[in-house]
Amino acid sequence: MVRRWLAFHPQRWERVVSIHASIKRRTAADVRAAKGGEKLVALTAYHALGASLADPHCDILLVGDSLGNVLYGFESTLPVTLELMIAHGRAVVAASSYALVVVDMPFESYEQSKEQAFASAARIMKETGCGAVKIEGGVHVAETIAFLTARGIPVVAHIGLTPQSIHTLGSFRAQGRAEAANLVRSNAPGSIEADADAVAAAGAFSVVIEAVVEPLARHISDKLTIPTIGIGASAACDGQILVLEDMLGMTERTARFVERFANLRPAMDAGIAAFSSAVRSGSFPTQDSLYGVKA
Template sequence: MSVQTAVKRVTAPDIRARKNGEPIVMLTSYHAHTASLVDRYCDVILVGDSLGNVMHGFETTVPVTLDMMILQGHAVMRGSKHALVVVDMPFGSYEASKEQAFHSAARILKETHCGAVKLEGGKRMAETIAFLTQRGIPVMGHIGLTPQSINTLGSFRAQGRSEAAWAPIEEDAKAVAEAGAFAMVVEAVAEPLAKKITASIDVPTIGIGASSACDGQVLVLEDMLGLSPWTPKFVKRYGDLGPAIQEAIESYAKDVRSRAFPGPEHVYGMIKPKVVASND
């Protein structure tokens, strides 16, 4: 009898140890079936609150709820076996107090069985990050452009494009690292700033619109597959599945209306009764 070796999941300490090592590969997923595909190639799967845009058609991530994140996090855990699964903490689930953050994060870990949570914010969230990590919750930070703050930012614009704007972002990165985050997403910041931050802190940076200077990269799966209606500047489209899916649906609709589908090979026939031999 053959004995199958259990697949060991990547952990937060494993990712932390990748600083200045092999680049970390990270993609988003919100479903069990896409998670099983992503899992084969990625070190980290992010169950991002971008599901608000991708799955629900929201204009921002602000309406996303904790229950939504837990539901999709559970699905991704069922579909994956190897990658570290990180679940975003949605807007309103952690900002009020560090105690609120702990209860929300603990619920995510307990109900999804994921390996870490991610939250947005730099210096203002450092105390919360420290509170969580000291209580056994691995935290991935997120600095630079923070989409949950869109109502105060006003637009999804790149950060740090003048040196005069660098200091606060550098302070955010340092505060998040010192608070105990095992890694941090650096979103939509100028390349020289991303390079400086990556060199100045001792935890991995995972870039999204922050250049190859970072210790790893993350993209929204639907963006890189060409399924999103709008593609940000920092996204490379590795596929163009949108038109292919539309073409398939068009062909299906045409076949149904013309009664070409289902064909004989797609339907069930009657079972022929068995002939019982006579004893006469």
């Protein structure tokens, strides 16, 4: 499917071939080994087209449960099901060949017990072909992370602002302000640093740090021996991730930490408006775009 799409974009196909012809898909071990080296590039990918566009440029493609907000219009990630994650994960894996594909474990797929978490994670990996799963939380999920990694499931942890805990957090706001004011004691029980220490000790090969104030995110990244992936955290993190649609300027409203590297929404709106006008005026379709009867 990807090759057929790229056949219409020969320059992109040449780039994919030249860069990745002799390179195998990245693994959790590759990402783990990148600590302190070249910055890791990560983007979300929810479907085959997005995956095929991002894959040549990324080390990690995250099939995030944020697809609930971006694709389905949910107010939070909580309604996202395991079946949805598997369906989108399968599409992203099929449309990519280089980046490590990580699939989010959605709310209610791992909290009940370690055994539930293993069953969910094993199903995700078997049915999608992804290389790792991601779990939100710190100290309270460390035992689950250890259980999974001991059974061959690579885990990316996610600390700081954890969207699945929005009802507990109260709002989407920066995390760790008070903690950052006193870094000497920041690893106290219940702290973000304690969460970071716990998931690293449990065997996570990388950790996403979301919306954590810069001094604290920098301190954690410098301290941990596993790569940190920042999103609204610090440039000192070992890599950065954004939502693809946010970064391309396709969404109307974004978080403060999002930088738009393109502004596609106005162009898309103009294109749709032009199509609508052409249909209503009768100028589309033209005779050249129709099929005639062969003699």
